[in-house]
Amino acid sequence: MAMTKAILEKWMVAQKRHRLSDKQVQMARELGLNPDKLGKIDNHKQEAWKAPLPQFIESIYFKRFKRENPETVKPLKQIMAEMEVKKKQQKAKKEERRKQxxxxxxxEE
Structure with a gap:
């Protein structure tokens, strides 16, 4: 699944707004949650029956994947940096092919 820079930026905003750790963001991304819709899931201390968002994400992650934590946890900034490096490498390869x-x-002429 390709992650675009815009999607990762939305996840960064959601992480700050809802005070989520890198692990919880990784879980939510693996679950396929929409970063724009996390506010609807979040407990605003008005619904006493509702679990706080970080605990809710962890519980549904365990239900689906039968494990407590993701296998690898990468911070969003690291993912964005890796994307930039990959993009630069692809541009360099493309330029090299054009030159060739x-x-x-x-x-031939």
Whole structure:
């Protein structure tokens, strides 16, 4: 599943707004939750029966995956940095291919 920069930025905003840890954000992402809709799930201390959002995420994660924690937890900033590095590498490879094509087509003429 490809993560875009915009989606990761939405997760960063949701993480700050709802005071979630990197582990809880990773769990929510694996569960396929929408970062824009977390406010509806969150307990605003008005519903006494409702669990706080971090505990709710952990409980449904355990129900679905039968484990307490994700196998690997990566902070969102690290994921964004890795995406930038990968993007730069892809651009460099593309430029190299263009140069090779230009050289090979120029030598044939």
């Amino acid at each position: 094509r230009a050289l090979s087509s120029g030598s």
